[in-house]
Amino acid sequence: MDAEATRLKELNRQMNQMSRMVETFDARLKALEGGHVPILDPKTQPAKQSYAKVTGPPVTPRIPSIAPPPKTILKSLKPGKAIIHSVPEKSEVQNLARGFLVQRANEVLEKLDAKVEGERIAIRAAQVLKSGDVCFFSKNKAHQKWLMENKHTWSKQVHPDLEATPSTFSVIAHGIPKDFNPLAASAITRLSVKNNFAEGDLLRPRPPQCFKCLKMGHFGQWCREKARCGKCGDEHVTKDCPEGIGGIKSCVLCKEGLKMKIEGIDSIDHTPFNVTCFFKKAWLKKKHNRSQ
Structure with missing residues (x-):
């Protein structure tokens, strides 16, 4: 009986000890849950400042001391584009490599000794458009102006299918008789009289x-x-x-x-x-x- 009582007493002591351990564990778990700090997204966390930034003088943005160049200068420095038409009935130009067009155009310009203010004109790139026309890219607008003013001189030498002949007349008119001669001064005078406008009137071309x-x-x-x-x-x-x-x-x-x-x-x-x-x-x- 004494041995059984002793065993029950020891078992009761162990049970009480385990109960206290569970209570202690539960209390610690609640304490951890109450003091939980959510983990911030790395993207939202403030960036760490460097030592030099913290200890140095405050950095303030400075206004540029140099004014940007005017738009006219920026426009003059942009690449120039000279678009040369090709014969609509032929499609050989569309099959040519762009490198060939650039090389051939530069050879022609070198032969013509094409220069603007002592600087030799050179084609930097070429693009065959969907329409079949060719766009030649030059260094700037000054070179482009020379290319367009002299396009009838160099374009045919680049390829025979390129058409850049200068305009014969500056006025397009419908319904003119075939025997009308626009080169005759009397014909121009007669045309202006019949249509009640002076020969020197300002031309307003239609779209x-x-x-x-x-x-x-x-x-x-x-x-x-x-x-x-x-x-x-x-x-x-x-x-x-x-x-x-x-x-x-x-x-x-x-x-x-x-x-x-x-x-x-x-x-x-x-x-x-x-x-x-x-x-x-x-x-x-x-x-x-x-x-x-």
């Missing part, structure tokens, strides 16, 4: 519109689109229409637009060259927005 495909933004000489008649809508230029020239009463562009259910077209009772044409108004509006 470019192609007489071949009737679209805006380019002239027929460099057009690569299919021809479209402004009278019957077939694939030929308007002057070759079997129905004859003149008498255009409706717009073939707006007719096609109505078939394609383009929104905004409300009339076809005009010619493709009239300012009331939907496509012409849209092009002019887009051009105006770009200039603002």
Whole structure:
């Protein structure tokens, strides 16, 4: 009996000891949970300052003492672009390597001894555009000006398919008789008298519109689109229409637009060259927005 009582007493003591240990562990766990500090994201933690920054004088941003160059100087230093047209009927230029065009152009310019203020003009790069035309990049705008003013001199020597002949006349007119001679002084005088304007009047050129495909933004000489008649809508230029020239009463562009259910077209009772044409108004509006 004494041995059993002693064993129970020892067991009770051990149970009490374990109970106190559990209570102590529970108290420590609550204390840790109460004093928990959330770990900050490394991105949100403040950066450590260096010793030199802490002990040195405060750093304040300084205003530049040198004024930036004016826009005119910056513009003059930009690379110049000289775009030379290629013959629309041929596509050989599009297959040429850009390196060949640069090398050939520089050879031609060196042979011509092309210089601006004693500095030799050189082509730095070339790009064949989607239209088939070639864009030659020069050092600056001064070199570009020389290239454009003398394009008819050097472009043909680079490749025979490049077209850069100077403009023969500065005025484009429709409906002029074939026997009209623009070089005759009497013809110019007669033209001005018949149209009630003086020979010295200021020329206000209209936006470019192609007489071949009737679209805006380019002239027929460099057009690569299919021809479209402004009278019957077939694939030929308007002057070759079997129905004859003149008498255009409706717009073939707006007719096609109505078939394609383009929104905004409300009339076809005009010619493709009239300012009331939907496509012409849209092009002019887009051009105006770009200039603002």
